[in-house]
Amino acid sequence: MHLNPSHENQASDSVTCVVLTISDTRTVENDTSGSLIRNRLEQAAHRIVVHDIIPDDRQRIVEQLQTHCANPNCQCILLTGGTGIAPRDNTFEAVAGILEKRLDGFGELFRMLSFQEIGPRAMLSRAIAGTRGRTLIYSLPGSTAAVQLAMDRLILPTLSHAVALLSQ
Numbered sequence: 244m245h246l247n248p249s250h251e252n253q254a255s256d257s258v259t260c261v262v263l264t265i266s267d268t269r270t271v272e273n274d275t276s277g278s279l280i281r282n283r284l285e286q287a288a289h290r291i292v293v294h295d296i297i298p299d300d301r302q303r304i305v306e307q308l309q310t311h312c313a314n315p316n317c318q319c320i321l322l323t324g325g326t327g328i329a330p331r332d333n334t335f336e337a338v339a340g341i342l343e344k345r346l347d348g349f350g351e352l353f354r355m356l357s358f359q360e361i362g363p364r365a366m367l368s369r370a371i372a373g374t375r376g377r378t379l380i381y382s383l384p385g386s387t388a389a390v391q392l393a394m395d396r397l398i399l400p401t402l403s404h405a406v407a408l409l410s411q
Contacts, residue, residue, distance in 0.1 A: 280323060
């Protein structure tokens with residue numbers, strides 16, 4: 244598929260992002276996954292306007308997502324953590340509950356690529372992506388290796404283009 248010229252120009256634009264680490268135990272000092280997201284975005288010349296750690300509480304996650312999605316300057320929210328099946332993992336339910344359009348291909352491709360690295364344990368990930376209004380939302384596992392895989396193979400190669408499509 245070829246992009247039309249207007250898409251090609253928009254695909255190089257910097258995206259304004261929010262990074263949220265979902266954890267009851269992480270701190271600024273040991274938030275390796277959130278830091279990795281931030282570093283990868285900055286290396287790609289995207290802007291991070293908020294980087295925060297919030298507890299794995301469904302209502303708190305929903306409130307944060309709604310607040311950031313209501314901000315017209317927030318183009319993308321990236322979350323890390325809380326996507327597993329442990330009783331305390333609430334991120335999937337919070338994100339899935341506010342999405343207006345799901346990007347099922349993201350989770351499918353993420354799990355396929357993860358399977359190549361970690362085998363059948365990949366099916367336990369509930370990574371999800373989609374949109375709310377004109378905001379793109381990615382929810383990634385808390386594992387640093389999983390974040391690196393998602394950022395390098397899926398998110399960064401398509402981020403500017405996806406945001407450009409939302410702004411039409």
